[in-house]
Amino acid sequence: MRQGEALRKKQRTWLDARIRLIGAVVSLWACLLVGVSVQAELKPPPVGEILLDIRFSDKEQQLVREGRIVERTIGEGSERELAFGMALLVKAKPEKLAESYRKATVFEVVQQVKAHGRISGAGALADFAGLALQPNPEKEAQRYLDAQPGEELNLEAKEIAAFQALKSAGARNPVPVKEVEQLVRQELLARYQAYRAKGLAGIAPYARAKGAQRLAGDELLQAAKGSVYLAKYVPVFYDLLLDYPAAKKKAELKNLEESFYWVNLELFDRPTFVLMHRMALQVGDAYVAVERQFYTSHEYNSIQQLAAALPTQDGTLLLYVGRVSTDQVGGFGSSAKHPVARTLAAPYLKDMFESVRGRVQKR
Numbered sequence: 001m002r003q004g005e006a007l008r009k010k011q012r013t014w015l016d017a018r019i020r021l022i023g024a025v026v027s028l029w030a031c032l033l034v035g036v037s038v039q040a041e042l043k044p045p046p047v048g049e050i051l052l053d054i055r056f057s058d059k060e061q062q063l064v065r066e067g068r069i070v071e072r073t074i075g076e077g078s079e080r081e082l083a084f085g086m087a088l089l090v091k092a093k094p095e096k097l098a099e100s101y102r103k104a105t106v107f108e109v110v111q112q113v114k115a116h117g118r119i120s121g122a123g124a125l126a127d128f129a130g131l132a133l134q135p136n137p138e139k140e141a142q143r144y145l146d147a148q149p150g151e152e153l154n155l156e157a158k159e160i161a162a163f164q165a166l167k168s169a170g171a172r173n174p175v176p177v178k179e180v181e182q183l184v185r186q187e188l189l190a191r192y193q194a195y196r197a198k199g200l201a202g203i204a205p206y207a208r209a210k211g212a213q214r215l216a217g218d219e220l221l222q223a224a225k226g227s228v229y230l231a232k233y234v235p236v237f238y239d240l241l242l243d244y245p246a247a248k249k250k251a252e253l254k255n256l257e258e259s260f261y262w263v264n265l266e267l268f269d270r271p272t273f274v275l276m277h278r279m280a281l282q283v284g285d286a287y288v289a290v291e292r293q294f295y296t297s298h299e300y301n302s303i304q305q306l307a308a309a310l311p312t313q314d315g316t317l318l319l320y321v322g323r324v325s326t327d328q329v330g331g332f333g334s335s336a337k338h339p340v341a342r343t344l345a346a347p348y349l350k351d352m353f354e355s356v357r358g359r360v361q362k363r
Contacts, residue, residue, distance in 0.1 A: 044285060047089055047312040054229045054319070056087070064089050065314065083226070085321035089314060112265045119260040119275075123192050128185040128262055133177055133271055140271055141180040149207035151327055153298050154214070156204040159187050184273065188262060191295050192275055196260070199244040203294055206301065214327070216302040220292060223304035223323040230288065233310055237281055237288045244279075256281050273297040285311035300326035 051061045056072070063070050064087055072085045114134060119127045133140040145167040147153050147160045155163075166175055166183055194202035203217035224241035231238040236252040248256065258279045265272040275295040281288055286309065293303040308319045 044311040044313055047314040047317055050229065050233065050310055050312060050317055051087070053232060054087075064317075067091060082324040082326070083321065085319065087320075088318045089312070089316070090318060091315040112267060113263055114266050114271070115264040117262050119192055119262060123189050123196070123260075125185055125189055128188060131181065131185055131188070131262060131264065131273070133181050133184070134264070135266060135269055135271065137177045137181075141175070141177045144180050144184065145175055148209075149211075150209045151298070154206040154216075154296060154301065155187075157207050159204075160207060162187070188273060188275060188295070192260065192262075195275070195277070195294050196245065199246070200294075214301050214325075216294060216325070219302050219325040220294060220304055223302075223325075226323065227306055227321065229319075230306075230308065234281075234283050234286050234288050234308065236283060237290075240279070240281075241290065252283065253281065267299050270298065272299055300324055 047065065048061050051064060054072075056064065056070070060070050060072070067089060070087045072087065115130050115132065117127060117130050143152060144163045147155055147163045149157070149160065162183060163180075166179060169175075170179075191204065194204065196202075200217035200221050203215075203220075205213040205215050205217075208214060221242070224238075227238060227241065230241070236247075236250060239250070240247045240253060240256070247253065256279060258277065261276045261278075263274040263276055265274060273296070274293050277292045277294060279290050288306070288308045290307075291303070291305045296302065302325045303323065305322045306320070310317045310319065
């Protein structure tokens with residue numbers, strides 16, 4: 001009984017941590033999307049057409065037209081995926097605040113973020129200079145030195161072998177934490193460079209027990225394909241999600257804004273290292289922003305968060321869809337855990353959309 005209670009407490013703590021992080025990101029995206037300029041060059045579609053394309057019911061469409069924030073259950077691609085979304089119609093023409101995207105940062109408002117840094121160009125170890133095994137450095141360093149295929153750490157076979165070799169080299173003396181940190185930096189840099197060169201195909205799998213693997217690249221591709229409405233309204237961005245970085249060569253993407261970061265999140269008194277890719281693009285009257293967490297060191301496998309501001313005849317339609325892949329909700333009982341996670345997330349995300357509506361109405 002006690003073991004079951006401990007497991008439920010851990011699941012709730014994990015969900016709460018993810019909700020706070022996702023909610024903060026929604027706040028950032030929402031701020032950016034309020035900055036969309038609505039031009040009058042082409043007649044936009046009625047809001048109902050877009051809502052129908054994303055399978056909103058007649059009742060949900062009416063609620064959106066009334067200015068209500070509509071929470072939506074999103075189809076999940078696997079038992080490991082949590083997916084949820086929201087829509088809000090802003091019946092105004094918000095002023096353009098494109099500079100908000102360049103200046104805004106979610107890291108400063110998320111309690112779990114303990115350190116972060118930007119990765120530039122081809123990347124270098126110097127970009128990861130601020131990365132440290134904090135909190136509890138000795139315990140976390142030992143986890144890496146004792147690494148095995150499983151859920152304790154998200155590592156591929158070659159990465160596990162590298163940490164085992166480091167442990168063997170220091171068999172007679174404890175391996176200094178700083179040496180483990182340096183190897184973590186090297187492996188994060190290698191993952192960044194592989195993703196930047198090959199996109200989703202360059203993401204090395206996570207080794208699990210009994211020869212199993214988790215393919216974060218496949219999960220993110222599945223998340224991208226779940227954004228099919230973009231194929232109709234912002235096709236160039238949809239193609240970018242599917243075929244990054246090759247699709248960047250398209251002329252329509254010359255104004256694409258993108259950035260890369262490493263982040264240290266404290267989850268369960270452990271450092272969780274994340275590699276993050278953000279992209280944003282204005283195409284005509286539409287504005288789209290995406291965040292991909294294409295590597296995480298433990299607790300979850302990947303995240304895609306997509307926000308879009310689409311012009312309609314009735315105003316600007318704001319859409320948000322978050323997709324989280326984690327082994328923590330897979331397997332036995334996962335069908336019961338998914339609705340719980342969405343229910344926990346909805347109130348927080350709704351607060352974020354409420355703040356957007358309030359800012360627009362004041363203008």
